[in-house]
Amino acid sequence: MNSRERSIIEIKQQWRTTKLEAKKKLSIYKKECSGTGGGPKPPSPDPETNEILKMIPQEFEVDSNKFDSNGLTLQNKDSEEICETKDADVKTVDSDQIIITPVTSKGTTSRYHSLYNTIPSNVKASKRKLPLGVSELAIQRTKVLTNCIESEHTLKIEQMRESHEWGRREHELRAKETELRINNLELENRLLRNKLSNY
Numbered sequence: 001m002n003s004r005e006r007s008i009i010e011i012k013q014q015w016r017t018t019k020l021e022a023k024k025k026l027s028i029y030k031k032e033c034s035g036t037g038g039g040p041k042p043p044s045p046d047p048e049t050n051e052i053l054k055m056i057p058q059e060f061e062v063d064s065n066k067f068d069s070n071g072l073t074l075q076n077k078d079s080e081e082i083c084e085t086k087d088a089d090v091k092t093v094d095s096d097q098i099i100i101t102p103v104t105s106k107g108t109t110s111r112y113h114s115l116y117n118t119i120p121s122n123v124k125a126s127k128r129k130l131p132l133g134v135s136e137l138a139i140q141r142t143k144v145l146t147n148c149i150e151s152e153h154t155l156k157i158e159q160m161r162e163s164h165e166w167g168r169r170e171h172e173l174r175a176k177e178t179e180l181r182i183n184n185l186e187l188e189n190r191l192l193r194n195k196l197s198n199y
Contacts, residue, residue, distance in 0.1 A: 018052060019052065019056055021049075022045075022049045022052040022053050022056070023053075023056075025045045025049050026045060026049065026053060029042060029044065029045055
C-alpha cells in the first residue's frame with residue numbers, strides 16, 4: 001500500500017496502463033489460440049485480467065472545468081443589478097439619424113460602389129527595379145542554357161541515328177554471313193554427293 005494519496009492524474013495513468021496490459025494479454029492469448037500448430041491449448045488469462053476487460057466497455061469519465069456550464073451553480077441576482085450601467089456612457093441614436101443605403105445586385109452597397117468608381121483607373125503598380133546589368137545577365141544566362149539544351153538534344157538525336165545505322169549494317173552483315181554459310185554447306189553437300197557417286 002502506498003502511504004501517500006495519489007492524485008487523479010496518477011490514478012488515470014495507472015488505469016490506462018492496467019487497461020493496456022489487459023488488452024495485451026488478451027491479444028497474446030487470441031494469437032496463440034489462432035495458431036495452426038499442434039500442442040496443448042494456451043492458458044487462458046487470469047481472472048483479474050478478465051475482470052478488467054469486463055470493466056473497459058462500461059467505463060465513463062466525468063470531467064468538468066471552470067468553463068463547463070454544467071458544473072456551475074448560478075446565483076440569483078436581481079435584474080436591476082445586472083442591468084446597472086453606472087460608469088458606462090451610453091449614447092442614444094435617433095431614428096432620424098439612421099441612413100439606410102440600398103444594396104445593389106452585386107451585394108455591395110451603392111456607397112461603396114460609388115467610392116470604388118472614384119478611384120482613378122490609371123494608377124499603375126510600382127515594379128521593383130533590379131540593379132543595372134542584372135536583367136541582361138539573366139537574359140544571357142537563359143540564352144546560354146537554351147543553346148546548351150538544344151545542342152545536347154541534337155547530339156542525342158545524332159547518336160540515336162548512328163546507333164540505328166550501325167545496328168542496320170550489323171544486321172545486313174549477319175544476314176550475308178548466314179547466306180554464305182548456307183551456300184558453303186550446299187557446295188559441301190554437292191561435293192559429298194559427287195564423291196559418293198564416283199565410288
